[in-house]
Amino acid sequence: MARIDQEKCTGCGDCIPVCTVGAIQMSGEGKAHVDLDACVECGVCVRSRVCPVNAIYMQKLEYPRILRRVFSDPTMTHKLTGIPGRGTAEVKTNDVTLRYDWGYYGMCIELGRPGVGASLRDVEKVTRALAELGVEFVEENPLMGLFEDPSRGKLKEEVLGERVLSLIVEVKFPSELLPKVIETLKKVEKEVDTVFTVGLITRITPEGGIPAISQLEQLGVAVRPNAKVNMGLGRVLRR
Ligand code: SF4
Numbered sequence: 001m002a003r004i005d006q007e008k009c010t011g012c013g014d015c016i017p018v019c020t021v022g023a024i025q026m027s028g029e030g031k032a033h034v035d036l037d038a039c040v041e042c043g044v045c046v047r048s049r050v051c052p053v054n055a056i057y058m059q060k061l062e063y064p065r066i067l068r069r070v071f072s073d074p075t076m077t078h079k080l081t082g083i084p085g086r087g088t089a090e091v092k093t094n095d096v097t098l099r100y101d102w103g104y105y106g107m108c109i110e111l112g113r114p115g116v117g118a119s120l121r122d123v124e125k126v127t128r129a130l131a132e133l134g135v136e137f138v139e140e141n142p143l144m145g146l147f148e149d150p151s152r153g154k155l156k157e158e159v160l161g162e163r164v165l166s167l168i169v170e171v172k173f174p175s176e177l178l179p180k181v182i183e184t185l186k187k188v189e190k191e192v193d194t195v196f197t198v199g200l201i202t203r204i205t206p207e208g209g210i211p212a213i214s215q216l217e218q219l220g221v222a223v224r225p226n227a228k229v230n231m232g233l234g235r236v237l238r239r
């Protein structure tokens, strides 16, 4: 847990702009302190070594608070996926894993950003809304460890009070479900107290086309195509 030793702190304020979510504040006594509700345990205040008197330190974290660190500190390796950097290989490996095959779309909804963060209660609003449509939550995503019931998009009760810097909800669904998914996200964006970006993952046709683009434009969604080509850096797992 990020803490500030009140005996050591001189109140210089150098640590305040370093915090990723604005959780360090100055008290009436002229000392810095961490708002523990807002802090996402990213560890940047300690790793940056900004404090001239080493007053900032991390305390050991217990579950469920440690989830803040797992999803916010890129130096952590996630136990579920074994992948450093917040625990997901994400969609850029699709040409190796073929996780999203023909007739399916993958979608990444990344909630939270530096400066904003996201509460797991807001994450659950998104997962519940998507579950009602019958989408499949991707097994390899570390979010799976937080579900009480993925078929309902329900997260475990004890994690709902936690906040993270950002978290990626990764789903898979038949391509014809896209209009309903977009409609649902437009509705839920008004209910969450954070920002999110949406990435749609699709394979390119043998002719080089991307049918999803016109489908999205018809739904009133501005598209920014973004392709990554795997130059022999991986092994195709199945065909
Ligand atoms: S651990 Fe991260 S969020 Fe918490 S006070 Fe330090 S910089 Fe801010």
Ligand code: SF4
Pocket: 004, 008, 009, 010, 011, 012, 013, 014, 015, 016, 031, 032, 050, 051, 052, 053, 054, 055, 056
């Ligand atoms: S940088 Fe260190 S001494 Fe300065 S306000 Fe922050 S904790 Fe206090």
